[in-house]
Amino acid sequence: MPDKVxxxxxIADEAAHWFAERDSGLLTDEAALADWLAxxxxxxxxxxxxxxxxxxxxxxxxxxxxxxxxxxQRTPSHANDNPRRWRLxxxxxxxxxxxxxxxxxxxxRLRADAVTAIGERRSMALPDGSQVVLNTHSAVAFAYRADxxxxxxxxxxxxxxxxxxxxxxxxxxxxxxxxxxxxxxFVIREDGAQTRVSVTQHRVKVAYAASGSAPVMLSxxxxxxxxxxxxxxxxxxxNSGDADAWTQGQIVFENxxxxxxxxxxxxxxPGYIRVIGGDLGQxxxxxxxxxxxxxxxxxxxxxxxxxxxxxITSRFILIFA
Numbered sequence: 595m596p597d598k599v600x601x602x603x604x605i606a607d608e609a610a611h612w613f614a615e616r617d618s619g620l621l622t623d624e625a626a627l628a629d630w631l632a633x634x635x636x637x638x639x640x641x642x643x644x645x646x647x648x649x650x651x652x653x654x655x656x657x658x659x660x661x662x663x664x665x666x667q668r669t670p671s672h673a674n675d676n677p678r679r680w681r682l683x684x685x686x687x688x689x690x691x692x693x694x695x696x697x698x699x700x701x702x703r704l705r706a707d708a709v710t711a712i713g714e715r716r717s718m719a720l721p722d723g724s725q726v727v728l729n730t731h732s733a734v735a736f737a738y739r740a741d742x743x744x745x746x747x748x749x750x751x752x753x754x755x756x757x758x759x760x761x762x763x764x765x766x767x768x769x770x771x772x773x774x775x776x777x778x779x780f781v782i783r784e785d786g787a788q789t790r791v792s793v794t795q796h797r798v799k800v801a802y803a804a805s806g807s808a809p810v811m812l813s814x815x816x817x818x819x820x821x822x823x824x825x826x827x828x829x830x831x832x833n834s835g836d837a838d839a840w841t842q843g844q845i846v847f848e849n850x851x852x853x854x855x856x857x858x859x860x861x862x863x864p865g866y867i868r869v870i871g872g873d874l875g876q877x878x879x880x881x882x883x884x885x886x887x888x889x890x891x892x893x894x895x896x897x898x899x900x901x902x903x904x905x906i907t908s909r910f911i912l913i914f915a
Contacts, residue, residue: 780794
């Protein structure tokens with residue numbers, strides 16, 4: 595029997611949202627759920643695993659006292675909103691996400707030499723003098739040999755500062771590609787099947803076998819993304835300081851859509867946070883925020899843009915106009 599496909603965090607979040615809506619009675623469009631399930635085999639897998647976990651948990655009945663006391667921030671409410679049902683949906687989504695995350699993470703911990711939890715950053719000194727900083731919810735495995743130094747990025751994002759050793763090249767493998775340091779500092783991030791390489795000092799050589807083309811030299815202040823459906827070798831200019839600002843506990847946005855900003859901040863906290871409304875999600879945002887307080891950063895965004903939110907504990911936040 596083939597192994598199950600690993601479920602990316604964004605799909606797990608969506609599955610939890612769909613499951614919570616259906617389980618709490620909020621789902622009004624069964625066809626939309628059916629379309630989502632059919633759109634990608636991983637959707638159906640994630641939803642099925644969510645159902646299985648929920649069944650293992652016995653459905654978890656939320657006590658009446660908790661339903662009555664959960665803090666809900668709403669300004670102002672809409673006539674057709676049902677706070678009690680939203681509270682139940684939020685509790686279901688939070689529990690499902692926690693259970694799903696725990697079930698998904700133990701196989702990764704068996705494969706990895708270093709792992710970070712959601713919201714955690716970790717700096718490591720390697721035996722050769724190189725430095726690795728892992729970002730939130732990331733994992734790496736090391737394969738040092740006599741003739742080469744190999745690091746496998748299994749999940750998430752990492753910044754590498756490489757100690758020079760001409761006899762043993764330093765290579766990071768991720769999603770079928772490889773990035774070899776040429777006396778340098780660089781950042782690699784996985785987003786599902788896509789991988790972004792950003793160089794903050796000197797140069798790297800990036801190879802991607804599926805491209806069928808020669809490796810690309812990537813210089814300081816440049817980035818490229820490889821993966822299925824992407825044209826190989828397309829480079830973009832970056833601000834080197836912004837690319838690894840997260841290593842210092844900050845995240846920088848410059849004229850980016852609000853939905854992308856909120857989703858990025860959401861990487862640093864467990865739970866569910868989304869912008870409701872496609873037009874609202876396209877509003878442009880610039881700023882520097884602390885990733886150690888993502889909920890506070892969202893509150894700043896909400897205040898500066900004159901938005902409203904519904905918040906149920908710190909794990910379930912919906913932002914709307």
